[in-house]
Amino acid sequence: MISEHPNTIINTSLPIPGLAASAQGSTVAYWRFEEGAPNQVASGPVHDSAGTNDGSPFGIPMYSADVPVAVIPQTGAPNTLSLELTTSFQDRVAFASAFPFNQPGDVTLEFWLKWNYIHHGAILWGRPDTAADENRFQLHANFDFTFGLEYRSPSNELHALSPPGDGTPQNGVPLPQGQWGHVAITRQGDTYRIYVNGVLQSTVTDVNPDLPNLDGWSLAGRHNQPFVGLVDEMRVSNEALTPDRFLNSSPLIPQQAIRNLIEKVKALVAAGVLNQGNGNALIAKLEVAIDKLDKGRPDQAIEKLQIFIHEVETFMSTGKLPEAEGLPLVNAAIEIIAVLGG
Numbered sequence: 001m002i003s004e005h006p007n008t009i010i011n012t013s014l015p016i017p018g019l020a021a022s023a024q025g026s027t028v029a030y031w032r033f034e035e036g037a038p039n040q041v042a043s044g045p046v047h048d049s050a051g052t053n054d055g056s057p058f059g060i061p062m063y064s065a066d067v068p069v070a071v072i073p074q075t076g077a078p079n080t081l082s083l084e085l086t087t088s089f090q091d092r093v094a095f096a097s098a099f100p101f102n103q104p105g106d107v108t109l110e111f112w113l114k115w116n117y118i119h120h121g122a123i124l125w126g127r128p129d130t131a132a133d134e135n136r137f138q139l140h141a142n143f144d145f146t147f148g149l150e151y152r153s154p155s156n157e158l159h160a161l162s163p164p165g166d167g168t169p170q171n172g173v174p175l176p177q178g179q180w181g182h183v184a185i186t187r188q189g190d191t192y193r194i195y196v197n198g199v200l201q202s203t204v205t206d207v208n209p210d211l212p213n214l215d216g217w218s219l220a221g222r223h224n225q226p227f228v229g230l231v232d233e234m235r236v237s238n239e240a241l242t243p244d245r246f247l248n249s250s251p252l253i254p255q256q257a258i259r260n261l262i263e264k265v266k267a268l269v270a271a272g273v274l275n276q277g278n279g280n281a282l283i284a285k286l287e288v289a290i291d292k293l294d295k296g297r298p299d300q301a302i303e304k305l306q307i308f309i310h311e312v313e314t315f316m317s318t319g320k321l322p323e324a325e326g327l328p329l330v331n332a333a334i335e336i337i338a339v340l341g342g
């Protein structure tokens with residue numbers, strides 16, 4: 001998508017025509033590494049299942065049956081292959097587009113990663129060549145089984161986007177040796193967050209952004225700093241996703257989420273935070289909402305959830321429920337309404 005519209009940044013935020021908005025509305029690129037066979041060298045295009053940004057393999061990157069999950073929790077799609085970058089041949093997969101973070105705006109880049117050996121290669125290298133170490137993003141692997149994110153601006157100024165602040169290749173975000181971990185990097189405004197297995201590990205705001213502007217990047221591929229390991233299911237979204245929408249997260253099931261909400265209200269009553277009558281009033285709305293969903297009426301379930309929210313807010317404003325206990329109920333109900341399309 002990006003390479004088709006090199007002179008605008010607006011297009012990167014538009015949905016891709018033909019994609020079901022409800023299913024993949026924010027996905028702009030998705031490399032699944034499913035196009036090969038186990039132990040087969042990737043020699044053809046590395047397929048972008050969401051867009052047109054196929055990758056070009058170099059060296060001997062190999063498809064592997066070693067995968068983090070057999071079914072992708074967020075999409076339900078079967079998953080049979082990952083891509084393994086091996087040592088000494090400078091394996092890489094090159095992309096012609098701009099690196100997903102080069103253009104300003106909210107974005108998420110996520111993938112599963114597994115590494116077995118200590119090294120300090122570039123997992124992602126954000127320029128089309130290795131002629132210079134400037135004007136590029138880099139996600140680097142560290143000597144201590146941690147990784148770090150940083151970029152060098154077109155004028156070669158270092159912007160460290162994860163700990164440590166000086167960008168040195170150690171003491172970054174840890175990822176245990178020899179096991180798959182899901183890595184997600186989000187940018188919201190100028191704030192970069194890094195998650196491992198859905199847990200926030202790092203939050204850094206880029207105070208004076210001066211983003212790299214070269215087209216072309218690669219998975220691994222930094223000269224003399226090879227990345228050795230396995231990667232799977234690399235996806236780019238044009239918004240800063242919350243962890244419940246990462247590929248490793250099961251989508252919220254409304255009925256179950258409402259049942260969880262009922263349990264929370266019961267717990268508040270049991271703890272004496274909310275009186276029995278008020279608790280029952282809230283639970284009654286939630287039970288009707290479940291009943292409406294079971295009858296195929298999400299619109300009526302949304303109405304009941306909105307009444308639930310209003311009642312919780314009334315209890316908070318009249319001192320019947322502390323805000324610290326009530327706000328999580330409101331937020332959970334808002335999230336369920338959003339999933340239901342309200």
Ligand SMILES: [Ca+2]
Nearest residue numbers: 032033081233
């Ligand atoms: Ca895969």
